[in-house]
Amino acid sequence: MASYTNGQVDTLQAKLLGLEGKARVDQLHKVVIELWLNYPALAMKYGQEALDVSNTLGDSILISKSLRLIAGVYYYKGDYTQSLEYNHKAFDMAVLLGDSSLLNNGYNNLGLLYYNLGSYQLALENLLRARSIKEKIGEKYGLATTLNNIGLVFERLGEYTEARKYFREAYAAAMGISKQDDEVYSLNNVGITYLREGNLEAAMRHFSGALMQANEIKNINWGSVSLRGIGQVMMEQGQMDSAAFYFEQSLEKSLQIDDKKGISEAYYFLAKHALKKGDTDQAIEYLHLSDQKAQQLQIRQQQLDNLKLYSTAYNRKGDKEKEILYLNKYITLRDSLFLDVVNRNLGLIPLKLKEEEDRYTLTQQQARIRNQVITNQLFTFIIIITVPLLIVMIVLLRKNDKKNKELERNNEELKKTQKLLITSEKMASLGVLAAGVGHEINNPLNFIKNGIEALNTKINPNDEELKSYFKIINEGVDRATNIVKSLSHFSRRAPGVDDKCNIHDIIENCLLILHNKIRNKVRVITNFTSMGAEVKGNEGRLHQAMMNIIANAEQAIKEEGTIEITTRRRDGQMEIWVEDDGEGIPEENLMKISDPFFTTKAPGEGTGLGLFITFSIIEEHNGHIDVKSNLGEGTKFIITLPL
Template identity: 70%
Template sequence: MKGLTYILLFMTFFLCHGQEDSLLRKLDQAEGRERVEILHNIIINVWLNYPKQAMGYGEEAFEVSRQIGDSALISKSLRLIAGVHYYKGDYDHSLEYNLKALEIALSLNDSSLINNGYNNIGLLYYNLGSYQTALEYLLKSKDMKARIGEVYGLSTTLNNIGLVFERIHDYATARKYFEEAYDVAIETQNTDNELYSINNIGITYLREGNLDVAIKYFRRGLILGEDIANINWGAVSARGIGEVLMLSGVKDSIQYFLEKSIKASESIDDKKGLAEGYFLLAKNSLSNEEFVDALAHLSKCEGWANQIQIRQQQLDNLHLYADIYERMGDTEKVNEYLKQYIQLRDSLFQDVISRNLSLIPIKIKEEQDRYLMSEQQIKFKDQVIRNQLFTAIIIITVPLLVVMIVLFRKNEKKKKELQKNNEELKKTQKLLITSEKMASLGVLAAGVGHEINNPLNFIKNGIEALSKKMEGKTDDEMKTYFRIVNEGVERATNIVKSLSHFSRRSPSTDEPCNIHEIIENCLLILHNKIRNKIRVVTNFTSEATELRGNEGRLHQAMMNIIANAEQAIKDEGTIEINTKKVGDYMEIWIEDDGEGIPEENLLKISDPFFTTKPPGEGTGLGLFITFSIVEEHGGSIDVKSNLNEGSKFIIKLPLWNE
């Protein structure tokens, strides 16, 4: 098999260089424009399989074009250099050169150069994840080709449009464009695009799960790729066969086809193909529970993907890492890679936005060029036509101005309504927060009347009087009863006193607050719910514990978190509370071994009105208020949780520093 690979590479080299040798002989005698055009032809012959060689020819073509001052040749040279970067998988540099080429083409108003630029830029934005922008450029290219009757390159553009629809999972529409591209390739006898289309059609059937049809297209592609010595698309066909076999559960030949695709990609330095091949090998190893091999293959895939910044592949890699470690039972690694996945996904989203914003100057330049072209045409028309045009503009502009004025007034009215609604929403939010606070106090203070301190004092004074009166007349048993009653009264008094901390109305968050006393007060209030069920372990730091904040609000925040921990423990369990000083902040760790929080709910627990409790048992504002209180104190909350293992809340609050 290894020998066959070398034979195939030698034949490819021979066929490519057969055409190239003829061009090189002409190149020896050529100068100026003729030399540039020969260099362009050589680049197209070798850029797919020998990108380094193609890059050297491209740089020479650009330099000669610049020396003779031919803008059209400069634009084409830039576009071909961009093509070499594309086949190397370097999309950012390819986009840079294509945008420069398009700018020159627009200034020349060269339809052929412009529509090729639209096609190439559209394909690049597809690879960079900007699908809407990609489709916009590709459809421009298709429409311009139809308008000027240019068939050359139409098959490529149709294939590229299909790729966009395939990526957004509209496989039927994608296949329509791929089949149309195939027909054009057959008509124009373009075997490379014929192979490109065959592979793309196979991919749509693969994604739809129609594996029997998919593998037929990939086998056709593999045979055609070997016939025409197209190593790149032949490698795609081999990967497609390997993926179909993997999904079909046929294990015998998967490794063979995937390794065949990797060897082909290595021979032409196709980094994108290498990344895709190793990714599929990693998935295959995972399906066989060969975790070490899966990680090794995925590491190689990651290296290639990172080297050429294949965004979608980087995302897929992180997700596959999480899947592998999940099968290995390493929860910490799973969480680590899922966190990286979310961060990269959000970062790519921001990149797409930035990239779309960067298009604004280019689109403005397009409009300016069109305007200048129209202005030049107007100069050749007589005065009557100019007057008619001016009148038409007035007729069009006046209604537009009227519409704009009406829309402006409506927008102003909507803006005022929106401001009013925002103010009402803020008021409603404050009322809801207050309502939640008062609801919590109502549950905590159930059965405790407004005048409870008076009867407590009566009981205490009565017991003291009775004790004095019976002094010397009571036995040890009676003394024990007196002591128990006194302790009960003292405990009830402390509970009422603790409740007062939750009803403090001071708006200031610049008061010294003892966090240990606050936590002890909360535990005292929850004593009846906790006792005989939950063991509370406190490990308080001996360093300064005063925080800068609002004591009433901090009582409310701590109470919500500890109460949630108590509710998470259905039978028996432990709540552990630790404090430690970290710089100018105090960290409070509240950890329980209860039910835990499902992963899909972790990002929602700070949302208002989010609750997993049955209707009538929770408003969904407790943790929302808690997060709000901590944030208004300049602090932060980090939540870690594993289902059926428990949760840990890490609260960070600023210390009191005079």
């Protein structure tokens, strides 16, 4: 084991000699914490041994702690799926034990994990529960860590003022129990928020204060982080020599303790520094060293940053082949990270639904018990007082209820027939038009595509200028092909509303079709939820509904303006907000916009069926539309559909 830093692992292993039972498990836990960041494989070995011994002893508290530490090893390896599984096992054990301290740790760890998965709402829920438990039991130890984690969530969301509030609370909590490590951590976090905002003076003040405290308590790790922060400020100020000095100092300290993550970050900033000074060869050399450490620890965000900087470096160097190679690697890894976040968030949905289902079930049971007691009392009273009258009333009510239901069924059938008559002719015409346009446009597109491929074989393979022209033409052909495909989505018909439809894809297709109409007039902002957007429905009908709403928003903007489209999940529903800052709708017209043939447009410019059809489509999907509008300020459509 001599290859490990300063014989650290040898010393830790020596402390295990002769230990058995609980004493051995306690020491194994300490070993795992010392090793999990830089030596995850070895840490996992000791974590598994701790769990095995704890199970043999039958000690539930030790089992919960061992599970939590194994989850921590998976966390630092970047395997969030396994980390989530073990954290939930540890949390379930803590619930059975009723141990407030273990519950607090469980909420805190789950919150930090959800933060890294991109599930910020769940992260905040768990971290705030952890904070609440700390405050209830009056336990100050660890409170600073929880507050720092809450701040990290707001920092990731770009809410820097809110993030600083929690970082400063964390600093105060750490001072209250003389937890100087957490004080330094909090100062560094505040410095990062100021750096993100471009307030370099405030960032420098906090990084410098953190460095001074880190040196006082001899915390090399946090001192290294502070040095990197100061280096970034210096580089932003154009003080390149000073920036290089601080980055090199940071690297030296990280190498001293073999902090692989810190080493990777230090080399990355040295590469950025070299690139700014025009030394591309040196930048690429630093990037090789950074990426080597990042791959060892599977720090995929650092790998992503490195690939992007590689592409920039080779662009400066004039090496087009390697520039494109690393750009493709960057895009592949970025898409992989995005899909991982989406898939993991989808995997979290059953956990959240189970929790909500349990709460709902309990509430329903309590309500049923209360209702049953009231019903029994009322029923007894009625039987005693007026049994004959009750019998007559029941007979009459049943007959009346039967007639009412029959009338309701007939009314619903009439409504459905009316909707079908109005929309069928329009959709049939649109389907024919889309099919014809698709056929007529696809043929010349194929001719262009084949012609480019034929020409490509005739040119000099080293003629980069012609290749770039061919690339531009191919991109234009692909864009036209995508528009034709979007038309086919819009006109798609299906007999029912049982298909899986992705609301985000539908919105993107509608925006693609409207692109030329809105690009020089309207700025479109999309705020899509990261927790999945699938509903059950008819894709073609939902395309038609969203197209009508977005087109109406564009028409409401006379000169220039903004359309903001937001999606979010709430209480088993998908909400789509479409907001514009156009003319708005007069109050007297708000109640009429869903009426057939109602329009404020000039004769010949509108039929008055667009929003009527839209409301009908959403109702078919068991959803509803709310409209809010102020004259001269804009309009907001809120579409709600069941998931």
